[in-house]
Amino acid sequence: MTTTTQSNGTPGTGATTVNTGLAQMLKGGVIMDVVTPEQARIAEEAGAVAVMALERVPADIRAQGGLARMSDPDLISSIVDAVSIPVMAKARIGHFVEAQVLEHLKVDYIDESEVLSPADEAHHIDKTKFKVPFVCGATNLGEALRRIAEGASMIRSKGEAGTGDVIEAVRHLRTIKGEIARLAALDEVELYAAAKELRAPYELVKQVAAAGRLPVVLFVAGGIATPADAAMMMQMGAEGVFVGSGIFKSGDPEARAKAIVKATTYYDDPAVIAEVSRGLGEAMVGKSVSEIAAPHRLAERGW
Amino acid sequence: MSRTPQIGVLALQGAVAEHEQALSAAGAQVRKVRRPAELEGLDGLVVPGGESTAMARLAAPVRLMPAIRQRHEEGMAVFGTCAGLILTADAVADAEALTGFERIGGLDVVVRRNAYGNQLASFETELEVSSIPESERRLPAVFIRAPIIEEITGSEVEVLAEAAGHPVVVRQGRLLAASFHPELTGDHRLHEHFVQLAAG
Numbered sequence: 139m140t141t142t143t144q145s146n147g148t149p150g151t152g153a154t155t156v157n158t159g160l161a162q163m164l165k166g167g168v169i170m171d172v173v174t175p176e177q178a179r180i181a182e183e184a185g186a187v188a189v190m191a192l193e194r195v196p197a198d199i200r201a202q203g204g205l206a207r208m209s210d211p212d213l214i215s216s217i218v219d220a221v222s223i224p225v226m227a228k229a230r231i232g233h234f235v236e237a238q239v240l241e242h243l244k245v246d247y248i249d250e251s252e253v254l255s256p257a258d259e260a261h262h263i264d265k266t267k268f269k270v271p272f273v274c275g276a277t278n279l280g281e282a283l284r285r286i287a288e289g290a291s292m293i294r295s296k297g298e299a300g301t302g303d304v305i306e307a308v309r310h311l312r313t314i315k316g317e318i319a320r321l322a323a324l325d326e327v328e329l330y331a332a333a334k335e336l337r338a339p340y341e342l343v344k345q346v347a348a349a350g351r352l353p354v355v356l357f358v359a360g361g362i363a364t365p366a367d368a369a370m371m372m373q374m375g376a377e378g379v380f381v382g383s384g385i386f387k388s389g390d391p392e393a394r395a396k397a398i399v400k401a402t403t404y405y406d407d408p409a410v411i412a413e414v415s416r417g418l419g420e421a422m423v424g425k426s427v428s429e430i431a432a433p434h435r436l437a438e439r440g441w
Numbered sequence: 442m443s444r445t446p447q448i449g450v451l452a453l454q455g456a457v458a459e460h461e462q463a464l465s466a467a468g469a470q471v472r473k474v475r476r477p478a479e480l481e482g483l484d485g486l487v488v489p490g491g492e493s494t495a496m497a498r499l500a501a502p503v504r505l506m507p508a509i510r511q512r513h514e515e516g517m518a519v520f521g522t523c524a525g526l527i528l529t530a531d532a533v534a535d536a537e538a539l540t541g542f543e544r545i546g547g548l549d550v551v552v553r554r555n556a557y558g559n560q561l562a563s564f565e566t567e568l569e570v571s572s573i574p575e576s577e578r579r580l581p582a583v584f585i586r587a588p589i590i591e592e593i594t595g596s597e598v599e600v601l602a603e604a605a606g607h608p609v610v611v612r613q614g615r616l617l618a619a620s621f622h623p624e625l626t627g628d629h630r631l632h633e634h635f636v637q638l639a640a641g
Contacts, residue, residue: 156563159456159585159625163490163523166454182538185498187454187491222538222554223492224586246560246586269561396498403453403475403499 157271161292161355175220184395191217196300197383208236232258252439265289279317283338297360302424365401372405389419455491459624477508485518485639488525497542518639549595556589
């Protein structure tokens with residue numbers, strides 16, 4: 139290819155069409171956390187559209203405590219080599235050098251993630267400086283739009299990772315969808331005030347109000363543990379699902395992975411969801427978010 | 442005036458809504474297809490971009506791929522983009538992750554998955570397409586972890602566009618395929634071509 143032009147995919151964002159486009163190709167699919175090449179192959183074999191390569195799933199990070207950082211490059215490369223589907227990997231919030239390393243390792247997407255320990259208390263990574271795409275977490279519309287303005291090509295609601303409790307994922311998705319719906323009812327003058335309240339660029343706010351959706355793909359994450367969880371998020375308007383600890387912390391990861399993939403495609407068919415939910419064995423043990431003291435909630439990381 | 446062409450979009454996973462919009466803009470009546478029975482009465486079917494490994498696995502329990510092949514043999518037109526090209530190709534060069542899963546087939550080409558490399562190698566360009574008059578502007582084309590058509594194995598395959606020495610849009614009778622994503626650009630000329638092909 140002699141001419142390689144990288145145009146801006148969406149006005150007001152730093153993301154390119156190839157990068158927002160890769161997220162569009164993942165829609166309706168399940169992205170699974172994996173900690174070994176073997177798990178990555180199980181995920182691909184179950185029909186995952188991508189894998190998230192990391193050293194410890196969120197449930198273990200939560201249980202073991204301590205700082206959580208970018209994974210060992212050896213581990214990430216071994217997972218990149220193990221599968222033919224896209225591989226994502228996590229960098230700490232604001233840790234632009236971890237992101238540089240992950241780009242060098244040729245991962246397909248970087249997750250600037252609250253699951254790891256934040257590296258910067260005020261700034262997220264300037265994602266426009268990278269050619270590789272980023273996905274970022276958000277708990278509300280303002281947070282999502284700030285990440286998009288910084289160059290994120292994909293948004294996932296944060297939920298509360300490593301709990302197996304879907305309540306926060308539901309809350310964050312409802313919040314984002316509700317705030318988008320409210321914008322649609324505002325006139326141009328009111329949109330200026332709304333942009334100020336959302337602490338987001340006016341151009342992006344105007345665009346969301348007109349389109350009735352984010353300018354990039356919106357997945358959900360954090361606490362999804364069962365086929366019914368995944369299907370509920372899809373019925374509520376998620377465009378796809380991240381499953382972290384929910385698969386490989388369960389009794390039968392292969393069967394559960396396949397079941398969640400199928401429930402995500404046939405999300406509006408209770409007969410299919412019932413069928414795939416039969417005999418799945420133990421779901422991950424889980425921890426109610428309400429039992430976790432606020433300072434230990436991961437969703438509150440990021441600004 | 443003939444009736445409005447009925448076009449389905451395979452909706453197991455991937456860029457489904459984008460194709461639905463492009464097809465509606467091109468004048469078709471559009472519906473999603475996730476089960477064999479939903480192929481009934483369709484003039485054409487789009488197999489969208491996404492992950493071919495995921496789609497092949499989701500299609501297997503309901504035997505959707507052979508059902509599509511059969512409907513195509515009965516006259517339904519098919520348009521595969523990116524992953525859709527992989528699923529319609531007769532042969533896949535690096536088929537390990539697709540081994541044991543049925544595909545649609547029927548297009549006499551050999552394709553290689555992710556042949557350009559990982560996401561850092563994804564790119565945009567503009568193409569001359571022989572179904573589009575030379576006087577019109579070139580077709581914007583977004584290649585994302587795209588497959589390459591390495592070889593054409595049948596005499597009925599027409600190459601409608603090339604990039605860097607590889608065919609990127611091909612047609613074989615009522616089967617159209619592109620290795621990129623015409624659904625991502627807002628330029629619907631290839632979808633218009635497919636809707637005409639399906640209606641004819």
